[in-house]
Amino acid sequence: MSKQKMDERAIGYWKANISLIGILMAIWAFVSFGLGYLLANPLNGIHIGNVPLPFWMAQQGAIIVFVILIFTYAKLMDGIDAKFDVNE
Amino acid sequence: MSEVMIWTIVWVVLSFGLYMYIGFAARVRDTKGFYVAGQGVPAIANGAATAADWMSAASFISMSGLISTMGFDGSVYLLGWTGGYVLLALLLAPYLRKFNKYTVPDFVGDRYYSKVARAVAAVSVVFISMTYVAGQMRGVGVVFSRFLGLDINMGVVVGMIIVAFFAVLGGMKGITWTQVAQFFVLIIAFIIPAVAISAKLTGNPIPQLGLVFSDIVPKLNQIQTDLGFKEYTQPFRSRSMIDVICITFSLMAGTAGLPHVIVRFYTVPNVRAARYSAGWALLFISLLYLTAPAVAVFARYNLIETLHGKTLTEVRQLDWVNSWEKTKLLKFDDKNADGIVELKPAAKDSEITIDNDIIVLATPEIAQLAPFVIGLVAAGALAAALSTASGLLLVVSSSVAHDIYFRLINPNASESQQLLVGRIVIFIAVVAAGYFGINPPGFVAEVVAFAFGLAAASFFPIILLGIFDKRTNSQGAIAGMLVGMIFTTVMIFMMRSVQLLGTATPIMTDFMGISAQGIGVVGLILNLVVTFAVSRATPPPPAEVQEMVESVRVPRGAGSASAAH
Numbered sequence: 001m002s003k004q005k006m007d008e009r010a011i012g013y014w015k016a017n018i019s020l021i022g023i024l025m026a027i028w029a030f031v032s033f034g035l036g037y038l039l040a041n042p043l044n045g046i047h048i049g050n051v052p053l054p055f056w057m058a059q060q061g062a063i064i065v066f067v068i069l070i071f072t073y074a075k076l077m078d079g080i081d082a083k084f085d086v087n088e
Numbered sequence: 089m090s091e092v093m094i095w096t097i098v099w100v101v102l103s104f105g106l107y108m109y110i111g112f113a114a115r116v117r118d119t120k121g122f123y124v125a126g127q128g129v130p131a132i133a134n135g136a137a138t139a140a141d142w143m144s145a146a147s148f149i150s151m152s153g154l155i156s157t158m159g160f161d162g163s164v165y166l167l168g169w170t171g172g173y174v175l176l177a178l179l180l181a182p183y184l185r186k187f188n189k190y191t192v193p194d195f196v197g198d199r200y201y202s203k204v205a206r207a208v209a210a211v212s213v214v215f216i217s218m219t220y221v222a223g224q225m226r227g228v229g230v231v232f233s234r235f236l237g238l239d240i241n242m243g244v245v246v247g248m249i250i251v252a253f254f255a256v257l258g259g260m261k262g263i264t265w266t267q268v269a270q271f272f273v274l275i276i277a278f279i280i281p282a283v284a285i286s287a288k289l290t291g292n293p294i295p296q297l298g299l300v301f302s303d304i305v306p307k308l309n310q311i312q313t314d315l316g317f318k319e320y321t322q323p324f325r326s327r328s329m330i331d332v333i334c335i336t337f338s339l340m341a342g343t344a345g346l347p348h349v350i351v352r353f354y355t356v357p358n359v360r361a362a363r364y365s366a367g368w369a370l371l372f373i374s375l376l377y378l379t380a381p382a383v384a385v386f387a388r389y390n391l392i393e394t395l396h397g398k399t400l401t402e403v404r405q406l407d408w409v410n411s412w413e414k415t416k417l418l419k420f421d422d423k424n425a426d427g428i429v430e431l432k433p434a435a436k437d438s439e440i441t442i443d444n445d446i447i448v449l450a451t452p453e454i455a456q457l458a459p460f461v462i463g464l465v466a467a468g469a470l471a472a473a474l475s476t477a478s479g480l481l482l483v484v485s486s487s488v489a490h491d492i493y494f495r496l497i498n499p500n501a502s503e504s505q506q507l508l509v510g511r512i513v514i515f516i517a518v519v520a521a522g523y524f525g526i527n528p529p530g531f532v533a534e535v536v537a538f539a540f541g542l543a544a545a546s547f548f549p550i551i552l553l554g555i556f557d558k559r560t561n562s563q564g565a566i567a568g569m570l571v572g573m574i575f576t577t578v579m580i581f582m583m584r585s586v587q588l589l590g591t592a593t594p595i596m597t598d599f600m601g602i603s604a605q606g607i608g609v610v611g612l613i614l615n616l617v618v619t620f621a622v623s624r625a626t627p628p629p630p631a632e633v634q635e636m637v638e639s640v641r642v643p644r645g646a647g648s649a650s651a652a653h
């Protein structure tokens with residue numbers, strides 16, 4: 001493979017990686033800082049079971065989403081690694 | 089001797105025996121084994137080891153207590169100490185694994201092609217890790233004093249001896265496999281009492297479900313209101329929203345920048361394993377972090393119900409009250425002399441003073457669980473403190489022995505010389521940590537929070553830019569790291585001058601509404617701005633460094649290092 005083609009591949013790979021990171025980080029910020037803090041006062045009247053939604057998000061929900069986000073990233077990157085042929 | 093004490097000794101001796109066996113079986117003779125466990129640790133095992141490394145005495149002992157007192161605002165610890173793993177998994181860990189060296193200063197030194205940068209990084213690692221390890225020693229002291237009747241300072245000394253044994257003998261390989269065992273001990277010890285209390289108070293054995301679907305939270309909110317406190321679930325009752333956001337972000341970035349956490353991702357076989365390993369780590373961590381807020385609610389409810397409005401003679405008949413009163417972490421003072429003890433919002437009126445650190449340790453007793461369960465808690469707390477301490481001491485040792493001694497002072501040192509220096513440094517570090525454990529600057533979780541501010545303001549930004557911005561150069565990184573660290577340190581000293589400098593009042597109460605715990609965010613932003621600006625104003629990094637950045641961005645080629653293992 002030519003040097004130029006390899007560079008193009010690396011650039012494409014990096015762009016795909018960056019946009020995936022961007023999407024996942026937006027979800028990360030929304031569930032923690034958004035639902036947990038910034039919207040805490042307006043959402044305080046909404047309940048999950050017997051617990052106010054912001055309290056539940058900040059002490060339970062966001063943490064569950066964090067775990068899912070990391071595994072999602074690992075899984076999707078497996079596919080992106082293979083697509084750009086940079087996998088191990 | 090009480091039944092609880094017998095069970096405590098049984099569990100502590102059994103678990104210590106297990107760790108010693110593992111530590112001895114996995115002992116090492118080369119620096120690669122000593123620093124990065126030969127890079128042969130599978131993703132799931134590394135996840136469990138990371139979780140144990142991560143969950144400290146603060147997580148195990150202090151966090152539920154803090155949340156119990158803070159209510160909603162306790163979320164700063166829950167979100168801060170878990171959300172950082174998302175940053176780590178997406179932004180740092182895979183690339184650092186591809187980089188394929190031993191320490192965090194290795195990356196800083198090579199990426200910024202500078203001995204000064206390496207030295208600054210190595211000194212920061214030592215400083216951050218020592219701050220953090222002091223909290224662990226304090227935790228060990230609290231556990232020994234309560235459960236085995238030793239003086240807290242004596243407990244710290246016992247902890248020092250045990251930690252020295254593990255860390256000196258085991259190196260990273262021994263520490264890793266010991267931490268896997270410690271993870272199971274600490275998580276079982278945390279969850280069993282939580283399940284029992286949940287079943288008792290809510291009728292649901294799963295604490296997370298008991299919390300949401302029973303009426304415990306509304307009941308607690310009601311009790312709090314009746315006693316003159318704000319509702320437990322009321323957001324921002326003790327701190328402003330901006331402060332809560334800054335503390336949380338500071339803890340997140342600090343988590344991702346803490347050297348003893350980052351270095352764990354050097355121990356896995358390849359980049360893919362580093363990504364999954366971060367997921368396993370957070371999954372294991374979340375077992376405790378999703379349980380702690382439920383325990384906090386149950387403990388708060390239980391404590392008020394058990395103590396408030398009872399007579400002094402009545403409460404002193406309880407075994408756990410007697411034993412905790414002896415440690416001076418629980419105090420009664422019948423201020424209005426009516427013979428009844430009352431919990432009040434203002435410390436000066438309250439007749440009950442409860443140290444946050446005893447919430448987790450005392451709750452099983454308050455809930456009158458079986459002695460063998462209560463004894464287990466001590467072993468769990470010790471596992472949490474010891475696993476974190478050993479991980480921290482290892483990075484202190486690798487920074488001094490590898491980065492300062494081998495890379496800067498004596499590049500011709502043989503393997504055995506390097507190992508010897510590493511072991512000597514661990515020993516000295518243990519003694520220093522013990523000193524700070526005996527003379528702590530604050531309670532356990534607070535001491536630890538300072539380490540985060542510093543990690544957030546120094547390592548996180550320059551590692552991030554080192555990977556994502558090819559143009560960042562040596563001049564920028566050194567300037568940024570110094571500005572971030574100095575600003576954060578000065579701010580913390582000014583805001584905590586009462587504890588740290590002995591002034592009568594704090595020199596400064598906050599910085600634009602941000603407290604000492606959240607100040608790391610400002611340090612982080614300053615670091616980013618300075619690094620970026622100085623890099624643009626000075627020449628770009630050399631071609632080979634730019635090539636190195638391109639190479640860490642691509643996974644292929646990282647596996648070779650572990651092929652022999």
